[in-house]
Amino acid sequence: MFTFIARRLGLLIPTFFGITLLTFSLIRLIPGDPVEVMMGERRVDPEMHAQALERLGLNKPLYEQYLNYIGDLAQGNLGESLRTRESVWHEFLTLFPATLELSLAALLFAGTLGLLAGVIAALKRGSLFDHGVMGISLAGYSMPIFWWGLLLIMFFSVWLGWTPVSGRIDLLYDIEPVTGFMLIDTLLSDEEGAFLDAVRHLILPAIVLGTIPLAVIARMTRSAMLEVLREDYVRTARAKGLSPTRVIFVHGLRNALIPVLTVFGLQVGALLAGAVLTETIFSWPGIGKWLIESIGARDYPVVQNGILLIACLVILVNFVVDILYGLANPRIRHQR
Amino acid sequence: MTTETAIAAVDPSTLYPSPLKEFWQHFARNKGAVAGLLFMLLIVFCALFAPWVAPHDPSEQFRDYLLTPPSWLEGGQLQFLLGTDELGRDLLSRLIHGSRLSLMIGLASVLMSLIPGIFLGLVGGFFPRFIGPAIMRVMDVMLALPSLLLAVAIVAILGPGLINTVIAIAVVSLPSYVRLTRAAVMGELNRDYVTAARLAGAGLFRLMFVTVLPNCMAPLIVQATLSFSSAILDAAALGFLGLGVQPPTPEWGTMLASARDYIERAWWVVSLPGLTILLSVLAINLMGDGLRDALDPKLKNAV
Numbered sequence: 001m002f003t004f005i006a007r008r009l010g011l012l013i014p015t016f017f018g019i020t021l022l023t024f025s026l027i028r029l030i031p032g033d034p035v036e037v038m039m040g041e042r043r044v045d046p047e048m049h050a051q052a053l054e055r056l057g058l059n060k061p062l063y064e065q066y067l068n069y070i071g072d073l074a075q076g077n078l079g080e081s082l083r084t085r086e087s088v089w090h091e092f093l094t095l096f097p098a099t100l101e102l103s104l105a106a107l108l109f110a111g112t113l114g115l116l117a118g119v120i121a122a123l124k125r126g127s128l129f130d131h132g133v134m135g136i137s138l139a140g141y142s143m144p145i146f147w148w149g150l151l152l153i154m155f156f157s158v159w160l161g162w163t164p165v166s167g168r169i170d171l172l173y174d175i176e177p178v179t180g181f182m183l184i185d186t187l188l189s190d191e192e193g194a195f196l197d198a199v200r201h202l203i204l205p206a207i208v209l210g211t212i213p214l215a216v217i218a219r220m221t222r223s224a225m226l227e228v229l230r231e232d233y234v235r236t237a238r239a240k241g242l243s244p245t246r247v248i249f250v251h252g253l254r255n256a257l258i259p260v261l262t263v264f265g266l267q268v269g270a271l272l273a274g275a276v277l278t279e280t281i282f283s284w285p286g287i288g289k290w291l292i293e294s295i296g297a298r299d300y301p302v303v304q305n306g307i308l309l310i311a312c313l314v315i316l317v318n319f320v321v322d323i324l325y326g327l328a329n330p331r332i333r334h335q336r
Numbered sequence: 337m338t339t340e341t342a343i344a345a346v347d348p349s350t351l352y353p354s355p356l357k358e359f360w361q362h363f364a365r366n367k368g369a370v371a372g373l374l375f376m377l378l379i380v381f382c383a384l385f386a387p388w389v390a391p392h393d394p395s396e397q398f399r400d401y402l403l404t405p406p407s408w409l410e411g412g413q414l415q416f417l418l419g420t421d422e423l424g425r426d427l428l429s430r431l432i433h434g435s436r437l438s439l440m441i442g443l444a445s446v447l448m449s450l451i452p453g454i455f456l457g458l459v460g461g462f463f464p465r466f467i468g469p470a471i472m473r474v475m476d477v478m479l480a481l482p483s484l485l486l487a488v489a490i491v492a493i494l495g496p497g498l499i500n501t502v503i504a505i506a507v508v509s510l511p512s513y514v515r516l517t518r519a520a521v522m523g524e525l526n527r528d529y530v531t532a533a534r535l536a537g538a539g540l541f542r543l544m545f546v547t548v549l550p551n552c553m554a555p556l557i558v559q560a561t562l563s564f565s566s567a568i569l570d571a572a573a574l575g576f577l578g579l580g581v582q583p584p585t586p587e588w589g590t591m592l593a594s595a596r597d598y599i600e601r602a603w604w605v606v607s608l609p610g611l612t613i614l615l616s617v618l619a620i621n622l623m624g625d626g627l628r629d630a631l632d633p634k635l636k637n638a639v
Contacts, residue, residue: 014473014476014477015473015476015477015480018473018474018476018477018480019477019480019481021477022477022481022489023489026489026492026493029493138368138618138621138622139614139618141621142565142569142614142617142618142621143614144569144572144573144576144589144610144613144614144617146572146573146576146577146589146592146610147576147592147606147609147610147611147613147614148610150592150595150596150599150606150610151606151607151610153599154599154603154606154607158599158600269480269481269482270482272482272485273482273483273484273485274484276484276485276488276577277484277573277576277577280576280577281596291485291488292488292577292579295488295491295492295579296578303489303492307481307485307489310481310482310485311480311481311485314480314481314482315480318480
């Protein structure tokens with residue numbers, strides 16, 4: 001097991017340096033003069049121009065710039081935002097819980113509903129329910145989620161008035177950010193009704209963000225389940241008189257879960273990309289919205305290291321999924 | 337005696353149908369795929385003949401008819417079949433002209449990633465010692481970022497616009513072609529026919545492009561279809577974020593970005609562009625499923 005983890009970790013290192021190379025070149029590949037682009041004006045005063053180059057370290061040879069960049073990263077220095085003058089790392093930490101809360105809610109929604117729908121569809125193969133699940137999941141898979149979000153807002157918020165249009169909590173409430181998770185913070189605070197308000201704010205974004213993972217998980221569960229139900233050990237379990245529920249959930253689903261888990265892990269990257277869109281639609285104050293706004297404001301340090309942080313996050317999650325997969329499936333662990 | 341004559345009378349071509357015909361028979365059995373194909377033909381027709389099909393100029397502003405509802409609703413005008421947007425432009429005409437952009441972005445980005453992708457994959461497969469792993473590491477880096485985020489990063493460098501959208505999407509879909517091609521090539525390289533071609537003195541380029549590549553095409557065709565649909569989706573997402581094609585160009589995603597402000601008053605401005613995107617992407621995905629089943633039965637249960 002140890003060599004397995006070590007080998008996977010070894011594979012991460014070149015990927016990490018590749019990503020730093022990408023984010024490093026990001027700021028240097030901007031067509032035109034980077035200082036002019038960042039200041040948003042032409043013909044900057046030459047002295048200020050030289051100062052800005054100096055400050056950004058852009059006046060040194062490229063390899064030295066890259067080494068400096070890596071050195072800064074190693075010291076945990078991710079630069080500061082041009083707009084707010086706050087450190088990028090600090091901004092990321094304040095905004096990340098919002099994205100995490102949204103993503104977890106979306107995964108919970110997609111996971112429970114997707115597993116359930118997939119298992120039932122597999123058991124009733126060829127039925128109307130099966131065709132319905134497959135059809136809906138194909139539509140979900142093709143869904144432009146930014147439009148789906150607008151549609152849900154139009155229906156539930158504007159027409160029915162059930163849920164708020166945007167944000168994480170009503171402005172009436174003054175919630176102290178203890179953990180950064182609105183659901184927990186509202187419970188900790190003594191404001192009445194704040195928790196329910198936070199839940200109402202969370203529902204639509206979570207559904208929107210969870211739609212594509214839901215489609216993928218339902219499809220994957222169904223096909224994995226169909227595969228497993230054909231296995232000999234399921235027949236044996238049935239023959240020795242186990243109850244159908246036990247056969248389905250203990251013998252069937254447990255083995256079908258292995259491929260589903262992998263897909264679950266692969267969805268994390270897609271989830272973060274979806275978060276960019278979902279947060280923009282719902283004005284959800286997370287890292288996706290932060291990134292898009294920074295691009296709009298030409299806040300390059302934030303764009304550069306924000307992308308680096310998100311990429312590291314995706315790599316990390318995929319690594320953890322890899323390890324879990326190795327734990328669940330010895331065949332993977334021992335393969336060379 | 338009778339059976340013998342019957343066999344003699346059978347036309348040999350019916351016994352061994354041409355690959356194209358066999359493919360079509362498989363494809364046509366899948367009703368969803370055929371429906372998808374028909375819808376795509378409609379979109380392609382609209383795109384090709386947009387100026388003649390569309391009732392109005394997509395950028396002409398009818399100032400007296402701002403936010404007119406679709407014709408079947410109260411207050412609708414027959415000349416604006418699907419209603420008008422906030423500047424009085426005919427929605428149907430804009431959607432029809434938008435199909436040109438979406439198809440063009442899809443086609444251009446698929447070609448721009450397919451060709452270098454196949455080449456890199458072939459090189460990676462034929463040189464498994466050093467160049468292959470090096471290429472794959474670079475592709476791993478690109479895969480580490482979610483596709484939309486990588487596209488956003490590229491657009492952040494290059495600036496928004498049609499050409500840059502195409503470039504960003506092409507770069508994003510490159511790794512999957514490289515991986516697929518390389519995997520297929522490595523599977524084929526040990527086959528006897530490749531050895532035979534080598535012994536017969538085939539050069540490297542002949543081996544790559546004439547001997548091996550045609551046998552790796554099935555998964556690539558399927559992938560090209562699927563990445564065509566995700567190209568349309570990503571382009572629309574970029575447009576929606578304000579990073580893609582810029583208004584007033586009638587791109588589907590860009591149209592949605594400006595429609596957000598009218599969510600309370602004009603549902604048609606919000607729903608119709610998105611519905612068009614959904615249906616097009618769905619149609620292509622259905623077609624892709626049909627293609628996969630027909631071309632590559634091994635992949636049938638893969639997601």
